[in-house]
Amino acid sequence: MIVTSRRNVLKLAAGATFVGSSSLVSRPANAATSFKVLTNFYPEPSHGGLYQAVATGIYKKAGLDVEIRPGGPQINGMQLLAAGEVDIVMGAAITVMGGVERGVPATVIMPSFQSDPQVIVTRPDVNGLADLKGRKILVSTLGRSSYWLWLKNKFGFTDDQLGPYTGNFQPFLVDQMTALGGVVTSEPYHIRKAGAEIKYFLLAKDGYPPYGYPLVTMQTTISKDRDAVARFVRASLEGWKSFVADPTPALTMIKAGRPDATDEWLAYAIRTTKDLKMLDGGDAQKSGIGTMTDERWKQLAEFMTSVGLLKPTTDWKQAYTTEFVKDLNIRL
DSSP, X not given: OOOOXXXXXHHHHHHOOBOHHXXXXXXXXXXXXXXXXXXXXXXOGGGHHHHHHHHTTHHHHTTEEEEEEOOOTTXXXXXXXXXXXXXXXXXXXXXXXXXXXXXXXXEEEEOSBSSOOEEEEEOTTOOSGGGGTTXXXXXXXXXXXXXXXXXXXXXXXXXXXXXXXXXXXXXXXXXXXXXXXXETTTHHHHHHHTTOOOEEEEGGGXXXXXXXXXXXXXXXXXXXXXXXXHHHHHHHHHHHHHHHHOOHXXXXXXXXXXXXXXXXXXXXXXXXXXXXXXXTSTTHXXXXXXXXXXXXXXXXXXXXXXXXXXXXXXXXXXXXXXXXXXXXXXXO
């Protein structure tokens, strides 16, 4: 039977947690620094490096006790981070920059990908994103405070086009005029398997500037234990390197948390990530995975300032730090 909804794992995402170091790897004998990490969606290969670092003991070897909590389309990770419910979240650069302007001291410590995997899925008759003006577009909670702001400015979309995306794409299947915001490694595959003919548009190819799936923490966390944050970043990137070499340990964890995960989908997601060089494209070709540059962040800040999403007086450099990724030079 074809599954057309991911709601069957919503309870897991909202309530259960992956205490990875107690499931596939034993906890360190000595006291380890604990980090609760919230991803941006249900378990998927786009989180593979983190799960791999748990499953293979990479975090443990770095003196870390890492618990991965799956997010969901209606979970506001930045609110949970600011409230101290989690230590690190997989967020969005635009959201972090906007938070800095409002006095939220959150900082990106590393990107997962060199380009954002966000896509808009449409029917085959759509020739470009500009054609969606006036059509309903289903967008998740995180998307409304990130890529939606960019779409509004670039293509003149309006908030009355918005519909909620909860992980259930049935409304897209029913309404031929509806579009849907998803990620390139997931929604295009699942929707096609449900029998729909589609196109999808990768926002990065239309100029969407942020890094993909950045990991964010509070500045107080950095100040409290800079060394632990540095070890977390290095171990996470080593997890990605290990995942690319052999993803089996991480996929075992992901499948345990995703009853709807099939081997075919997992293979598609991994292949797509590699084909698009999401991990090792751009500046990562010369500086290693996880690299960030001031120039890329400046481009994002200039865009946000030019469209009124950021005040010119905002100290946008507080939204990120290259301290933990510079000179690591980790290659796949």
